[in-house]
Amino acid sequence: MASASRVRLYLDLIRWDRPAGWLLLLWPTLSALWIAASGFPGWHLLVVFTLGTFLMRSAGCCVNDVADREFDKHVKRTAQRPVTSGALSVRQALLFGAVLALLAFALVLTTNAAAIAWSFAALAISLAYPYAKRYVSMPQAVLGVAFSFGIPMAFAAVQSRVPLLAWVLLLGNLFWVLAYDTEYAMVDRDDDLRIGMKTSAITLGRADVAVVMCCYGAYLAIWSGVLLQRMAPAVVAGAIALAGAQAAWHFALIRDRSREGCFKAFRLNHWLGFTVFAGVVAGYALR
Template sequence: MAHVRSTNPPIASRAALYLDLIRWNRPAGWLLLLWPSLAALWIAADGFPGWHLLTVFTLGTILMRSAGCCINDVADREFDKHVKRTASRPVTSGALSAQEALAVGAVLALMAFGLVLTTNPPTILLSFLALAVAIAYPYAKRLVSMPQAVLGVAFSFGIPMAFAAVQGGQQWSFSAVGAAVPWHAWCLLAINLFWVLAYDTEYAMVDRDDDLKIGIQTSAITLGQWDVAAVMAFYAIYLVSWGWVTTRLGVPTLAWVGIGLGAAQAAWHFWLIKGRTREGCFKAFRLNHWVGFAVFAGTAIALERL
């Protein structure tokens, strides 16, 4: 009897597609999410927050960033066909169906939610708001001129969740969320938004020519000739404001060493993006997680030396 060849791709090939879908070989994305969340954990706990919360927020960040990639690729699959950098993504190229990508994203999001369930009610309630913002972001570029601001909220939501996880009680109400998340946590979220505006505008500068052709809106297009100046202003607002607020909260001035190292990297990024080349802008974006790491490390080391 002749053997019938299976039409299904080998398991190894499908696994490779899933890993490509969630950008497993590009950890910069989840690192950009991780460092502000960990900095907030240390601030909320006045030092090391414990292995449980460190594990929850680290693994949860990786899982939710991966789930976000699935949602984003499905939402943008028609746009991505016309962008050089994204045309070969699994959903865009047809290697994976939209339904399969969403199923992968749902599984990852449920795994992240399982981690959140080990915390407390205020954190769990905030996780629903975080998910709503994450789902809304891919569609923001169809509606607003600077969708990077929406991404900024999504990528900064780990900050109030960190405060809720450390300081929250066991009550199931949004008033309990208000009690667990002080005003300065929301202030740090707003400040972190400027860092997201800086690095995601650099990212948008990579695709500006393609985005203009297909008619979507980005901060790079909206800012026009002021893009480089705006990116540097965003960095400055983020770094100075973060340092000022955390100092007011009692974080020792040693944390400014980390902020200074972040500022030095931002200055280097100016030289990378000032020519507006694809290569320079993309390199600046990919290396941004070191800015966040410097700020986190300075904060954590300063608090541990209290």
């Protein structure tokens, strides 16, 4: 019984019951795999990047909860996280995170030298993000790079290089991360102001909703520009229109800045990413 309770603590640590977090990383990464390979990238890379995304996001949760444990005590939504509440020690969380990261690295070792080399940069950015909230007024931009780094990794694994196209896609995806993580920050704005945390929701003030919508627009514009050069315009237009409709729905959810509406908009974002990914898959299949 005690062991089952311990397992539940570790599952809570990696947000096992909240898959939206790792799906936000998965869809742009898989989209990049398809674009880099001009179609289906093969089962090996599909499995490597799917499992690797889950493992690295889970490892990131371990580091993030250790870094934020003193802040999280003062935020109602996060006060009962395992490390914050003392149910798991800092050492236990970091060891578990290290094991997860090593498993992800073992997967990368089955790809090629370029992907292995870029994985160290991805790890460094992932470790830096939890501490950016103390010093950077828009830490969501740092998260945007971290959450988008599966894109250059995908190109490295497929093409053994990271072309300009990968960085263009990363830039577009960064705008999407800024949009949804600002929605997330809007949920905790009052608590973050009280404890001195830096977030985009605080920095932007009353411009938050407008900037979120502009970021959605920039993301969809950049990605549609890339996709229109590679597949049937009708498929791209359909996928982008559906994603844009979801973004418009998010505006309706966040415009009054209620905690419930902002949190719901954040949690629904993985469907927007899936819509773009589905458009990429369909576009190459029907090309």
